[in-house]
C-alpha cells in the first residue's frame with residue numbers, strides 16, 4: 001500500500017531521516033517504534049505529504065507523492081485518516097462539529113446525511129450523548145476517541161496514528177488499544193501506528209519496524225522482534241540505560 005525508498009530529510013544541519021526504506025502492507029497494522037525525538041512524527045508527516053523529503057520516493061497505492069503539487073496531494077490525502085498525538089480537536093467546536101468537519105469540507109453530503117454519519121461513527125466507537133460537549137470538557141481518552149471518530153468519518157483506506165496511547169493511564173490505554181483493534185477488524189483498514197510503547201506493539205502489530213539513526217533498523221513480525229538479537233532493538237525493548245543507544 002505504501003512503499004518508501006531512500007528517504008532523506010534534514011532540518012538545517014540536523015539529519016533526521018537518512019536512507020529510510022519501509023513497506024506498509026495493505027490491510028495490516030504496522031507499528032513503528034523509536035525513541036522520543038528520533039523522527040517518528042516526521043516520518044508520518046512525509047507519508048501524508050505534509051513534509052517534502054530532501055530525497056527519496058514515497059509510493060502510495062502506486063503513485064509517487066513526492067513530486068505532487070498541493071492540489072494532487074489533497075486528492076491522495078482523501079485516502080488517509082490521521083489521529084494526531086494531541087487529538088488536534090478544534091477547541092472552539094463541539095464534538096459533533098469536530099467530527100462533521102471533514103464531511104462539511106470535502107463532500108457535498110446534506111445536513112441530514114452528515115448528522116446520520118456522525119452519529120453512526122460516534123456510536124460505533126462507544127461515544128453516545130457527547131455531541132454537544134466541548135473538547136475541554138472531555139478526558140484524554142475521550143478526546144482520542146473523538147479524534148479517531150474524526151479520522152474515520154471519511155472512510156479512509158489508510159489510518160495513521162501518532163502515539164495514540166502516550167500520556168494515558170494504563171487502563172485508558174488498553175481501551176484505546178481495543179478500539180484500534182476493533183476498528184481494524186470491522187474495517188480492514190491499513191494502519192500505521194507510531195509509538196514508543198512496547199505493549200501497544202505486542203498487542204496490535206502485524207508488523208513492527210524500529211526507527212533509529214534515520215533508518216528502519218529492524219522490520220519483522222512482533223514475535224521475531226521480541227526475540228531480536230540486534231543490540232539496539234534489545235536495548236529499546238528492555239529499556240536499558242546501558243547499550244549502543246545513548247541519550
Ligand SMILES: Nc1ncnc2c1ncn2[C@@H]1O[C@H](COP(=O)(O)OP(=O)(O)O)[C@@H](O)[C@H]1O
Nearest residue numbers: 011014016034035036037038039040041042043
Ligand atoms: N518542522 C521542523 N523543523 C525543524 N525541526 C524539526 C521539525 N519537525 C521535527 N523536527 C526535529 O526533528 C526531530 C524528530 O522529531 P519528531 O519526528 O517529532 O520526533 P518523534 O520521534 O518524537 O516523533 C526532532 O529533533 C525535532 O526537533
Ligand SMILES: [Mg+2]
Nearest residue numbers: 040041085162
Ligand atoms: Mg512524535
